[in-house]
Amino acid sequence: MSRIETVAFGSPDDRTRQQLETCRGAAESLGENVRAVLCADAHVGYSMPIGGVLALTKHVAPAGIGFDVACGNCAVRTNLLASDIDTPKVMDEIWRVISFGMGRNNDERIDDHPVFDAILQSPVAGQRKLFQSARNQLGTVGAGNHYIDLFEDRVDGGLWVGVHFGSRGLGHKTCTGFLSLAAGKAFDEHTAEGGMNDAPLFLSLDTPLGQDYLAAMTIAGQYAYAGRDWVVNRVLKILGAEQTDYIHNHHNFAWQETHGGETYWVIRKGATPAFPGQRGFIGGTMGDDAVIVHGVESEASALALYSTVHGAGRTMSRTQAAGKTKRSTVWNCGQRDCVGDLPVSTPRAADGSNPKCPICQSKMHKHQKKEQVRKGCVDWPSWQTKLRAQGVELRGAGADEAPECYKRLDAVLAAHVGTIVVEHALRPIGVAMAGADVEDPFRD
Numbered sequence: 065m066s067r068i069e070t071v072a073f074g075s076p077d078d079r080t081r082q083q084l085e086t087c088r089g090a091a092e093s094l095g096e097n098v099r100a101v102l103c104a105d106a107h108v109g110y111s112m113p114i115g116g117v118l119a120l121t122k123h124v125a126p127a128g129i130g131f132d133v134a135c136g137n138c139a140v141r142t143n144l145l146a147s148d149i150d151t152p153k154v155m156d157e158i159w160r161v162i163s164f165g166m167g168r169n170n171d172e173r174i175d176d177h178p179v180f181d182a183i184l185q186s187p188v189a190g191q192r193k194l195f196q197s198a199r200n201q202l203g204t205v206g207a208g209n210h211y212i213d214l215f216e217d218r219v220d221g222g223l224w225v226g227v228h229f230g231s232r233g234l235g236h237k238t239c240t241g242f243l244s245l246a247a248g249k250a251f252d253e254h255t256a257e258g259g260m261n262d263a264p265l266f267l268s269l270d271t272p273l274g275q276d277y278l279a280a281m282t283i284a285g286q287y288a289y290a291g292r293d294w295v296v297n298r299v300l301k302i303l304g305a306e307q308t309d310y311i312h313n314h315h316n317f318a319w320q321e322t323h324g325g326e327t328y329w330v331i332r333k334g335a336t337p338a339f340p341g342q343r344g345f346i347g348g349t350m351g352d353d354a355v356i357v358h359g360v361e362s363e364a365s366a367l368a369l370y371s372t373v374h375g376a377g378r379t380m381s382r383t384q385a386a387g388k389t390k391r392s393t394v395w396n397c398g399q400r401d402c403v404g405d406l407p408v409s410t411p412r413a414a415d416g417s418n419p420k421c422p423i424c425q426s427k428m429h430k431h432q433k434k435e436q437v438r439k440g441c442v443d444w445p446s447w448q449t450k451l452r453a454q455g456v457e458l459r460g461a462g463a464d465e466a467p468e469c470y471k472r473l474d475a476v477l478a479a480h481v482g483t484i485v486v487e488h489a490l491r492p493i494g495v496a497m498a499g500a501d502v503e504d505p506f507r508d
Contacts, residue, residue: 067097071367074104074479080113083261087112087128090263096120099323101368103335104479105377105471110257111264114334114378117371119321121328124277125264127257128331130316131239132206133281134288135230137336137374139215139345139356139490140296141309144223146216146493149303151457155494157302158212159459162295164498166207167233169200172298177202179283179290183234188280190241190251191234198234198287203294205229207498209375209465212295213347214457214494215354224490225299226354227292228347228375230316231284238280245273269329278318285317311345311356313337315374323369330369338365338372338484347375348473350458350465350495351451355477356488365483372480376473380441382464386500387440396431397421404428442466444500456492462500 070084080102088100099119106115111127118128163170179202183195205212210229217224231238241251246265249255258265267274289312300307318331336344338359347354359370395418397404404423408430412418418428444463451458477486 068099070100070102072102072106073368074106074476076102076106076113076115080106080108080115083108083113084116084118086261086263087116087118087125091118091120091123091266094123094266096123097326099328099369101335101371103368103371103373104476105334105373105375107378108260109333110260111262112331112333115373116333117335117369118331119323119328119369120266120331121326122269123266124269124274124318124329125266125331126239126242126277127264128333129239129281129318130333131236132230132316133235133238134285134314135228135235135316136288136292136312136314137226137228137345137347138292138296138310138312139224139226139354140300140307140311141217142223142225142300142303142305143308144303144305145221146214146223147221149223151214151494154214154302155457155459155496158299158494158496161298161302162212162496163204164207164210164460164496166498168204170203172203174199174202174294177290179286182283182286186280186283188241188251188276190245191238191280191283193252194234194237198232201232201234202287202291203298204232204291205295205498206232210497211347211350212299212496213354213492215490216493218353218489218491223303223305224488225296225303226345226347226490227295229288229292231288232291234287235284238284242267242273242277242280281318285314288314311343313344321369323366332371334374335371336374337370338368339370340365342370343487344372346373346473346477348492349376349467349470350456350461350492350497351447351454351467352376352473352492354490354492355473355486356490357477357484357486359484360482362482368480368483372484373476376470377476378469379471380469383440385440385442385466385469386444386463388438390437391432393430393432395419395428397424397426398429399424399426402426405431442468457494459496460499461495461497464500465497
């Protein structure tokens with residue numbers, strides 16, 4: 065079969081294009097007949113660009129799918145109007161009840177869910193060992209660009225709930241575990257992950273390791289769906305509302321599909337499946353509309369491997385936006401409103417107790433101190449003022465998620481005209497994300 069050139073929507077930058085071509089070339093060197101797509105929101109990721117699509121016949125790439133296996137979006141329409149609710153009060157309750165950030169557990173323990181049985185029955189021993197942490201984290205939202213949003217339908221004022229996050233620690237440790245196994249190490253043993261622009265590691269689907277990865281990926285996908293459903297249902301409970309419409313998609317996953325008469329495993333990393341009639345929820349920025357779309361049949365749709373954007377797409381790195389900070393550990397006074405601190409090298413007392421504050425003599429505690437060493441490009445207080453003026457109730461977030469860090473969603477959607485139809489435009493009225501003090505260490 066003749067080689068089909070990479071299809072690009074919009075105007076991806078050269079580095080993003082090259083990153084996907086590196087992935088493609090590495091797969092072709094393994095004898096693969098590859099098809100590749102860049103969606104209009106594409107930007108550089110780890111090994112494979114976000115917004116990239118890679119169709120392979122005999123291999124799968126864990127880092128191509130991403131560390132946040134089965135990250136995705138879920139949106140539900142409620143039986144309420146946006147005008148029916150006290151948005152600030154609801155957002156306060158969401159912020160109080162739902163846990164955001166890295167390594168967080170759900171304060172409302174979930175003891176019984178079918179996905180727990182799936183984890184315990186995983187064919188991968190390392191994934192089975194993740195059961196307890198997975199149970200603790202189900203129903204929590206991560207850091208970075210993960211969120212819970214409330215929206216007002218632009219047409220009729222209906223109230224929608226939208227969420228974006230993935231399989232949490234279970235997915236990340238599943239990905240890193242298979243990178244370790246492929247390097248001949250134990251599942252839970254650290255291995256070097258390579259550079260941002262290195263080609264991803266490919267696992268042959270003719271091997272037990274490749275088949276095990278597919279099974280573990282599927283379980284992580286079930287876990288991600290369960291988490292997003294739990295969060296949405298918990299928000300509905302806060303609202304006292306019922307669900308009247310439901311859209312739910314992964315965008316970091318691999319699916320077995322037929323394209324041009326050939327069967328492929330299609331890896332979508334930050335790309336939404338959009339087969340004819342298939343619906344998707346695509347978020348914008350915290351200051352721009354989100355949309356509900358469905359795919360349509362067209363020549364362009366087929367060239368896109370029935371894929372579309374998953375969001376607006378970053379144009380500015382997190383460090384560029386928020387600046388660079390240096391973290392250090394100090395002894396910090398435990399007394400409220402006291403600013404006393406001491407270097408972490410200060411010894412404990414002879415009896416082993418923590419040192420006392422030099423100002424008030426209260427007991428001190430070790431504390432992570434964050435100091436900004438380079439200023440970022442984003443004026444975050446100004447954005448907070450603008451968002452309030454737009455009627456957006458914001459909880460958490462920071463400069464690295466400001467709207468100027470992203471492309472405009474309407475522009476990236478325009479690049480996919482003829483492949484999707486917008487059903488609903490949704491205006492954000494409430495946004496909750498992990499706070500600016502939560503560092504997101506993941507590169508995707």
